[in-house]
Amino acid sequence: MKKYKLGFIGYGNMAKAIIGGILKSGILDRSQIATADPLCKEADGIFCTSDSDYFAGNCEYLILSIKPQVFKSIEIKCTADCVISIMAGVDSASIGEKLGMQGKVIRVMPNTPAQIGKGATVIAENTLDKKHNDFCCAVFESVSEVCVLPEEKFDAVTCVSGSGPAYAYYFAKAMIEGGVVNGLDKEIAKKLTLDTIIGACEMIKANPDVPLGLLISNVCSKGGTTIEAVNVFENCQMDKIVIDAMTACRKRSEELRTGK
Ligand SMILES: NC(=O)c1ccc[n+]([C@@H]2O[C@H](COP(=O)([O-])OP(=O)(O)OC[C@H]3O[C@@H](n4cnc5c(N)ncnc54)[C@H](OP(=O)(O)O)[C@@H]3O)[C@@H](O)[C@H]2O)c1
Incomplete structure (x- = not known):
């Protein structure tokens, strides 16, 4: 049993929006969520560390909510059961390869109105089991409408809902x-x-x-x-x-x- 149900690497605008939705909808409470961010910013009662390695080993689900260029430049030791990425333009295969988490990554594309709970999110089809997909859906349904599409459609999704x-x-x-x-x-x-x-x-x-x-x-x-x-x-x-x-x-x- 991992210490936290859900962790976020990167506690910026999107992570805050998603956490707000999760808490409002009651899927999780504050004690089940943790964040990692370099400055370990004030976290509204949510655990925050600058040590992303400690943290990525203590979460059942890990959301990558950092910028794609940051992801490419850092090492993360991850033992989560499932990684969810909201990073634009980075496919699930390359995330899985970098983290040694092949087949355990769900790519998701939310859009900016998620920050006020009104967005459109697309979740990429994947081979993870129903439990992981249901959790991922519930997280994003707390801030947006959700639909599921093959990952090869994500460039098209970018030009519709992303941008x-x-x-x-x-x-x-x-x-x-x-x-x-x-x-x-x-x-x-x-x-x-x-x-x-x-x-x-x-x-x-x-x-x-x-x-x-x-x-x-x-x-x-x-x-x-x-x-x-x-x-x-x-x-x-x-x-x-x-x-x-x-x-x-x-x-x-x-x-x-x-x-x-
Ligand atoms: N904003 C949107 O509407 C939107 C929509 C769809 C997808 N996305 C994707 O969501 C991701 C996050 O976007 P955002 O708008 O939330 O960005 P953001 O506000 O800049 O948040 C990113 C956070 O990650 C932190 N960070 C930087 N290096 C880190 C590290 N090594 N370890 C842990 N945290 C680190 C940043 O800290 P510092 O500020 O101190 O560097 C910042 O707090 C991006 O990949 C973006 O493509 C965003």
Whole structure:
């Protein structure tokens, strides 16, 4: 029996978000969680050490929540039963090889909104048993929606949910600027934009069988106002711009992963 159920190597933004979700959902209590971080920062009642070797031998599950470049530069002596990595761009095989934990690594890709419990997480299919996968799922369900996909899809996942929050921020920023250009105060333009985007996303979720094209055309009455804006999007092929941007993102993810 290991001293801690779950350990984190790297106690930064994501580790804090995940621990917050775990404690809120009651999967574990503080005494079952430990963290390792160089400065051994204040840890909100959670054990923290700078000695990652001591610690990695005392945890049933270990989450790698350090930056990929840090992982590549350090040695970790790990005897956990299962390692969960949230590091972008490092595949499970190379993590398993480096730690001597082949076949015991689950790769996971959360995204930034996990920091407020609203993210989208993808867990890579793996050969670990149901117990380990159920635990991993429960951890990430405490901060996000979760789906499971083959690991070879992770470059595509990166260009959708990994990097996607930035696209949404970009569109929101442009809408706010559009509100200001057309006569609103910035604060009210921001409020209207965010409430509109949140409401529109909820509408999409509430109507899973309605094609998005129909949701768009439902707002666009003939000779009305919305169609004028949508025509501008169509004329500049905005869908193609978005697809091209995402393809560039996916290619960069492949380059980083393969080192080419
Ligand atoms: N942020 C996101 O939304 C997000 C989304 C998906 C995936 N990820 C992945 O999650 C990982 C963590 O991201 P983050 O945003 O949480 O980064 P972060 O806030 O920088 O956290 C990383 C932590 O690791 C610590 N650290 C550095 N060297 C260490 C070592 N040798 N041993 C133990 N801890 C060490 C850092 O300490 P110092 O600050 O003192 O160096 C820092 O506290 C990254 O691999 C990233 O790719 C993040």
